[in-house]
Amino acid sequence: xxxxxxxxxxxxxxxxxxxxxxxxxxxxxxxxxxxxxxxxxxxxxxxxxxxxxxxxxxxxxxxxxxxxxxxxxxxxxxxxxxxxxxxxxxxxxxxxxxxxxxxxxxxxxxxxxxxxxxxxxxxxxxxxxxxxxxxxxxxxxxxxxxxxxxxxxxxxxxxxxxxxxxxxxxxxxxxxxxxxxxxxxxx
Amino acid sequence: xxxxxxxxxxxxxxxxxxxxxxxxxxxxxxxxxxxxxxxxxxxxxxxxxxxxxxxxxxxxxxxxxxxxxxxxxxxxxxxxxxxxxxxxxxxxxxxxxxxxxxxxxxxxxxxxxxxxxxxxxxxxxxxxxxxxxxxxxxxxxxxxxxxxxxxxxxxxxxxxxxxxxxxxxxxxxxxxxxxxxxxxxxxxxxxxxxxxxxxxxxxxxxxxxxxxxxxxxxxxxxxxxxxxxxxxxxxxxxxxxxxxxxxxxxxxxxxxxxxxxxxxxxxxxxxxxxxxxxxxxxxxxxxxxxxxxxxxxxxxxxxxxxxxxxxxxxxxxxxx
Numbered sequence: 255x256x257x258x259x260x261x262x263x264x265x266x267x268x269x270x271x272x273x274x275x276x277x278x279x280x281x282x283x284x285x286x287x288x289x290x291x292x293x294x295x296x297x298x299x300x301x302x303x304x305x306x307x308x309x310x311x312x313x314x315x316x317x318x319x320x321x322x323x324x325x326x327x328x329x330x331x332x333x334x335x336x337x338x339x340x341x342x343x344x345x346x347x348x349x350x351x352x353x354x355x356x357x358x359x360x361x362x363x364x365x366x367x368x369x370x371x372x373x374x375x376x377x378x379x380x381x382x383x384x385x386x387x388x389x390x391x392x393x394x395x396x397x398x399x400x401x402x403x404x405x406x407x408x409x410x411x412x413x414x415x416x417x418x419x420x421x422x423x424x425x426x427x428x429x430x431x432x433x434x435x436x437x438x439x440x441x
Numbered sequence: 442x443x444x445x446x447x448x449x450x451x452x453x454x455x456x457x458x459x460x461x462x463x464x465x466x467x468x469x470x471x472x473x474x475x476x477x478x479x480x481x482x483x484x485x486x487x488x489x490x491x492x493x494x495x496x497x498x499x500x501x502x503x504x505x506x507x508x509x510x511x512x513x514x515x516x517x518x519x520x521x522x523x524x525x526x527x528x529x530x531x532x533x534x535x536x537x538x539x540x541x542x543x544x545x546x547x548x549x550x551x552x553x554x555x556x557x558x559x560x561x562x563x564x565x566x567x568x569x570x571x572x573x574x575x576x577x578x579x580x581x582x583x584x585x586x587x588x589x590x591x592x593x594x595x596x597x598x599x600x601x602x603x604x605x606x607x608x609x610x611x612x613x614x615x616x617x618x619x620x621x622x623x624x625x626x627x628x629x630x631x632x633x634x635x636x637x638x639x640x641x642x643x644x645x646x647x648x649x650x651x652x653x654x655x656x657x658x659x660x661x662x663x664x665x666x667x668x669x670x671x672x673x674x675x676x677x678x679x680x681x682x683x684x685x686x687x688x689x690x691x692x693x694x695x696x697x698x699x700x701x702x703x704x705x706x707x708x709x710x711x712x713x714x715x716x717x718x719x720x721x722x723x724x725x726x727x728x729x730x731x732x733x734x735x736x737x738x739x740x741x742x743x744x745x746x747x748x749x750x751x752x753x754x755x756x757x758x759x760x761x
Contacts, residue, residue: 373587
């Protein structure tokens with residue numbers, strides 16, 4: 255066999271190995287993003303499950319807060335629609351966070367409610383879920399950054415373009431969530 | 442609370458007297474050592490000048506024997522002195538921080554606790570420790586002691602003599618406290634060696650570890666000091682909130698030592714490297730001095746700093 259042919263075959267082989275490597279790397283990153291979004295989704299669902307409890311226990315004591323309770327119930331109803339896009343989910347989720355914070359502020363005026371064991375447990379569960387959501391979001395942001403870096407650097411970018419991989423947005427973490435929950439404000 | 446002031450008060454009100462009382466014992470030890478040195482020098486001198494004369498050899502041997510006896514006595518005195526120092530001085534400093542804490546000079550963190558932390562996977566051949574402190578800070582219980590673990594390597598030198606060598610795995614303060622969030626995985630926060638030495642390439646080296654996946658976090662100061670491995674990326678961030686990372690950086694900056702953390706089960710394990718022994722009296726230096734007491738106080742108080750900085754007493758999540 256002639257040497258040129260061997261060299262050509264070797265070069266093709268090496269190139270295809272590199273290509274496979276890049277391809278697999280890109281797929282891994284894309285899957286990680288999906289997986290991380292799944293992580294957020296799971297926590298959001300947990301929060302949706304808590305909302306009816308929250309609404310019913312607040313309603314019992316706080317008759318004047320009907321408006322905000324109705325709002326959070328409506329938001330929940332639209333959030334559990336399975337056909338929502340990622341962006342819609344994110345925006346609804348931000349609104350729900352805001353509404354729940356509103357309820358927590360309103361609760362300040364109802365000492366009996368604040369002291370009830372049921373509500374305290376609920377509040378703990380909400381805190382738990384909020385912390386988990388925030389952790390899941392940060393995980394998502396970390397893998398999205400990794401993904402964006404991955405599809406932008408050369409030569410990955412060539413392949414990523416062909417595969418139709420586009421830059422993804424990271425979550426903007428709302429300002430109040432960057433701080434730890436202030437226990438003094440809660441109880 | 443201004444810690445240094447309170448320890449100053451304790452020092453002025455009684456600790457310095459306690460130290461003064463111990464000072465005579467320390468001086469006795471020094472005298473003992475001086476006597477030992479005299480006997481060994483005398484012994485050597487007698488052998489050198491003996492020229493085979495029996496009387497010189499006999500006195501030489503006697504000197505050596507006296508040296509041995511004197512050294513053993515000095516050792517005994519030193520141990521007694523250390524014991525008194527710990528029970529009369531260190532114990533008082535512990536009580537100053539919190540009278541409810543328990544101080545056991547002879548005990549240490551056990552092998553099981555050490556192994557459970559997963560912080561130092563290397564198998565130890567020698568496990569030593571002392572100065573166990575246990576207690577609770579508000580709602581958080583803890584155990585902490587000095588610890589020194591080593592492994593042995595046997596080698597054969599040119600003359601076919603086998604030589605054993607001891608290398609340190611960990612030396613310093615080791616402890617654990619209750620963690621306030623419910624966790625199911627294992628997360629490790631270790632001093633970052635690879636990235637410091639090799640920069641970006643270091644990160645590639647860190648990617649794989651027996652302790653889990655590398656977790657990259659967004660706090661750059663934190664990333665400079667620590668590397669994080671976990672079997673659950675989300676749980677790692679659930680533990681290492683932005684505030685927690687800041688706290689760990691603070692702790693690291695305050696202590697300026699290598700610090701290891703692991704979060705496993707219901708506990709956070711903490712290991713802080715120290716090259717010297719803590720809570721031990723010094724024989725050669727005058728014992729009555731405030732600076733040494735302040736050091737002991739600060740070292741004993743590390744656990745309070747950690748619990749406070751890491752907000753371990755905050756119980757707003759589902760874990761009681």
